[in-house]
Each structure stands twice: as structure tokens, then as C-alpha cells.
Amino acid sequence: MTSDANDADTRHSAKMAKIKAARDRMMETKTGEKGLVIVHTGPGKGKSSSGFGMILRCIAHGMPCAVVQFIKGAWDTGERRLLSTHFGDLCQFHAMGEGFTWETQDRTRDIAAAQAGWARARDLIRDPAIRFVLLDEINIALRYDYLDIAEVLAFLRDEKPPMTHVCLTGRNAKPELIEAADLVTEMAVVKHPFRAGIKAQAGVEF
Missing domain, CATH: 1.20.5 (Single alpha-helices involved in coiled-coils or other helix-helix interfaces)
Structure with missing residues (x-):
């Protein structure tokens, strides 16, 4: 040398x-240690994927966890199959949505589905045995005012057990939620195959 x-x-x-x-x-x-309020937002891909990555980490650590899907309830997704089939003892999976709002085209139904999802989410978050709750695409329900942001923030502040982590995903997170959260990540879009005419594909998008 x-x-x-x-x-x-x-x-x-x-x-x-x-x-x-x-x-x-x-x-x-x-x-210090505490249960975190985590927000994944922004126009880029990866918000839900990152949330499900943390769900798998919880499972690997033997930590009971739960998923509430606010929008993609009708989708047969890979994560839903995997968690429901192989890890149902550690991870509850609740698909509460009926599809994106432009698919249902029914505001009353969308609000009812969002409210049902939030009611289920509150029960799961209150359960001290559950260590991590993923609220997938709840930011979309909040964006369209299907849920009251003040109510959601008050619940997370006053009723969430001290060591429970809650992750809220979806683009256009409300500024109030971003301010209240402990951890916020914004996914930026640099390049996406959809713009080149490539449809959503199994294993990548769902």
C-alpha cells in the first residue's frame, strides 16, 4: 500500500x-420513551408501505398491533393477505373503507365508512395491549372533512395510552395534525411509472 x-x-x-x-x-x-404520533404524508409513493413496514417490525418484536384501512377496503392487497393469513394472532386488520371517494361518488356513504373506521380505531388505540395502530389513508378522510380533525387530535392527546404508537398515513395531512405529531415524513415524488402509462402493479402498489 x-x-x-x-x-x-x-x-x-x-x-x-x-x-x-x-x-x-x-x-x-x-x-426517553413514549408512544409516538407518526404522520406519513406527501404526494410521493411509500406512505402506506412505510406504515406496513413498521407493522412488520412490531410483529417481529412480538408486539400486538392493528391496522384500520380508511379507503382501500375493497382492495385485495398483499399486506392484507399476509397479515390476515399469517399474523392474525399479533395483528388485527380492519378494512373499513369502500374505495376512493371518486369511486363511491356518495359523500354520505364515505362519511359513514370513515366514522365507522374511526370508531374502530378508537377502540383499538384505547386497548393498552395493542402497541401500534396504523390508520391507513386516514388523512384522506380528514382532508375531505369526513372526520373532525379537532376530535381526532383531542382523542390522540387525551385518550391514547402513553406507550402506544399511532401512525396516520395519506397525502395532504392537515397542518394541525403535522403540528401535533411527534414524527412527520413527507414523501416527495421524483418519478412515477403511472405518468408513463404504467398501471398499478401487484407487489409494488398493492
Whole structure:
């Protein structure tokens, strides 16, 4: 190995040692635990997928969890098949929606479905045995005012058990929800095959 390569390795090791020391000091101050309110929003793909990734993490840790789907109730999705068939003992799955609002074209039905989903979600969140609840696409129901954002926020603030995590997905999250949440991720769209005429495909979108 040349002296230049040795010097580069030495500089790299020193740099990484400093980063590790700084990281260790930072981690020493992060000792708190709490149940988080998590929001996945934005126009990009991956909001629900990320939520289901956390559901699988909970299952791997033996943590009871639950899913309430507010929109995609009629879809035969891969995640619904997997969780219902193989992990029903750890994960409850409730598909409460009837499809996107432009499919039903019936505001009264959409509101009724959203209200039923929220009632189920409240029961699941109140259960202290359930550690994580995914409210999939609830942000769409909130966006169209099928649910009262003030009621949802008050419930999460006042009735959610202290160690329960709740994840709310869907584009156009209300500003009040973003402000109240502990963790917010906005998915940006850079490129999507739909724009090139490619339909939603199994294993990628559902």
C-alpha cells in the first residue's frame, strides 16, 4: 500500500472516530420513551408501505398491533393477505373503507365508512395491549372533512395510552395534525411509472 493510501486510511479512521464520539455523546442524552404520533404524508409513493413496514417490525418484536384501512377496503392487497393469513394472532386488520371517494361518488356513504373506521380505531388505540395502530389513508378522510380533525387530535392527546404508537398515513395531512405529531415524513415524488402509462402493479402498489 502506498503512503498516500496509508494517509487516506489514517485520515478516514480519525474522521470516523470523531463522528462516532459525537454520535455517542448525542445518544447518551436520548433516554426517553413514549408512544409516538407518526404522520406519513406527501404526494410521493411509500406512505402506506412505510406504515406496513413498521407493522412488520412490531410483529417481529412480538408486539400486538392493528391496522384500520380508511379507503382501500375493497382492495385485495398483499399486506392484507399476509397479515390476515399469517399474523392474525399479533395483528388485527380492519378494512373499513369502500374505495376512493371518486369511486363511491356518495359523500354520505364515505362519511359513514370513515366514522365507522374511526370508531374502530378508537377502540383499538384505547386497548393498552395493542402497541401500534396504523390508520391507513386516514388523512384522506380528514382532508375531505369526513372526520373532525379537532376530535381526532383531542382523542390522540387525551385518550391514547402513553406507550402506544399511532401512525396516520395519506397525502395532504392537515397542518394541525403535522403540528401535533411527534414524527412527520413527507414523501416527495421524483418519478412515477403511472405518468408513463404504467398501471398499478401487484407487489409494488398493492
